[in-house]
Amino acid sequence: MYRAKTTIEQWRILQAVVDFGGYAQAAAQLNKSQSSLNHAVTKLQDQLGVALLEVIGRKAYLTEAGEVMLRRARHLTQNIQDLEELASNINQNWEPEITLAVDLAYPRQYLYSALKAFQPYSRGSRMKIVNTVITGTEEAVVEKWADLVIAGNIPKGFLGEPLCQxxxxxxxxxxxxxxxxxxxxxxxxxxxxxxxxxxxxxxxxxxxxxxxxxxxxxxxxxxxxxxxxxxxxxxxxxxxxxxxxxxxxxxxxxxxxxxxxxxxxVSFYLIAPKADKIGPGTDMLYQQILALRQCNAHEAL
Missing domain, CATH: 3.40.190.290 (D-Maltodextrin-Binding Protein; domain 2)
Known part of the structure; x- marks a missing residue:
């Protein structure tokens, strides 16, 4: 099995030195000593056998090789962050995937506004948006295969919040x-x-x-x-x-x-078919859709 010569922390320090314009600035942002950052980057370059940074005056600049490697390293550090956040989300019962069934007749501008507002807080949850038609929408509610459903009627035994007409x-x-x-x-x-x-x-x-x-x-x-x-x-x-x-x-x-x-x-409603088991991500999306609902009076064309 391959054993890495470098650590994620070394790449994060290199990224900070570049992003903040030097060792002193990065040290202040990371709450570390400048000498520890300098040591980490020097060790990183020695381990790789490649010069990644050059210091001109008081500012550090990437070498040509450093630009290529840091670009790849950013993906690595982001993936690690995403993985750690996913573990935290799972620990908090945050759903890895949310399924939203939407009747094809529901005005899409309302839906897209809600999704845009939800995305920054979605914690990486995958969204599955399924278009449904007529009794297919009712089926999504009754069979409970969707976490949320926007439907033109509320099947017997379920509750729904009005969205628009x-x-x-x-x-x-x-x-x-x-x-x-x-x-x-x-x-x-x-x-x-x-x-x-x-x-x-x-x-x-x-x-x-x-x-x-x-x-x-x-x-x-x-x-x-x-x-x-x-x-x-x-x-x-x-x-x-x-x-x-x-x-x-x-x-x-x-x-x-x-x-x-x-x-x-046709009046549209937001329904949570599994209301007693709704997860935190689904609940956040539910609230966002309600916050942007359009219950205003109809204006004929």
Missing amino acids: EYFYAVCHPDHELAQLNSPIEPSELAQHLQIVIKDSARLPQEKQGWLKSEQRWTVSDFHCAIDIMQQGIGFCWLPEYTLIEAFKAKQLIKLNIKGSSFRA
Whole structure:
């Protein structure tokens, strides 16, 4: 087995001397004597047989070889720090991985703001963010495979905190046959046209939504694909408002005037399926999502 000639502490001292501009400055920052730092770096260079630093005046500069080796050493010292922090986190029951299931219809700008705020305090926990659709989101709650779930409804037996309300509109291309009708469209007539639907992510999908009535269907995996297809003049689709802003501005899609149903509102909730076993990292993310929730009144486009 290979035995290292150098120590992590030697590389940390070298890094400090370079970062703080000299032995005196590094000694003050590390609360060590200047002579001990000088000795550590000298011994490091002797052990390696390579000159890492040269002192010009009162300031220490890296040699060309020193630049290469210190760059590699920074990765080493960071990995050691991460490893030690991981051990501390495990000792405190901090989760090594957090799984967040998010209904595809939840506005992403709210989610990303919460994740950005959480990241600096995540302690290296891996984040697994899974997009779910319709009953696939409910499945994530009921089967408890996710630590946190953002869902459009709360399954029986669970509790959730309200986050926001999102509006869904039936839309199509301006040249589509449905767009040419002046009077409100009867739901029965709408059902005769091709509908673009988003694939339910559940293992055993259960069709509960009343807006999925058309017999003619094309199923796609995401909203972007649905929009691209409709921009070719094909079919109609119910989509959340946040996905339609650009298409509305460019007049590539229009809202359908449907009798008795100009839009559908969906309220989103934050659910902790394993609330009695929630870890400190999951709880911190939970609180961050709640702190940035958007429960303000809807502003129509």
